[in-house]
Amino acid sequence: QEQLQESGPGLVKPPETLSLICLVSGDSISSSSYFWGWVRQPPGKGLEWIGSISDTGTTYYNPSLKSRVTISEDTSKNHFSLNLTSVTAADTAVYYCARHSVVAPLYGMDVWGQGTTVTVSS
């Protein structure tokens, strides 16, 4: 049973860097069938894709966040990470990590972490 678990500070001061880790169990992040992604949801708002990383380490980012975002992976620890620099209150959200199946027969984000709330405040 694949599971994803986000971890990281719940409070970040502006304009510091938000750093989260997604630990993957029951699967290998080196699998060619999947991308591994981050999605966030500000309070009372919809889902926003932040970015994803492929098995080869290729990254894809939301253009609106691209200048501040880095997604990386550590295959030895089977986890992937999110770094978001120069945070402001607008980055306050629940942050989810998710497995993104990219090969037939399933195309979609099929496994999600439970989410972690990050508040940006001084």
Added chain:
Amino acid sequence: QSVLTQPPSASGTPGQRVTISCSGSSSNIGSNTVSWYQQFPGTAPKLLIHSNNQRPSGVPDRFAGSKSGTSASLAISGLQSEDEADYYCAAWDDSLNLVFVFGAGTKVTVL
């Protein structure tokens, strides 16, 4: 402003059929598959439909997805009270760089 356009709300009485639309363009829905996600308050989204019209194991067959051209739809037949949730469509968009886009979400209310 989401790239994929959904109505903000939809409603129906128990047993009714509710349809949610998702309108996109040739660079997203028109050339890539659509997935749908169900989200209850305070919980993580759940994959409801993948690959335009496929249900993951465990999803009731009351939920059906379809796609035509640059639009997609999610239909809920035999609406039940436990279907009251937020629903999001999503797709890859390859207009410039490859990005993944969500619709703004539709709140389904069971009257």
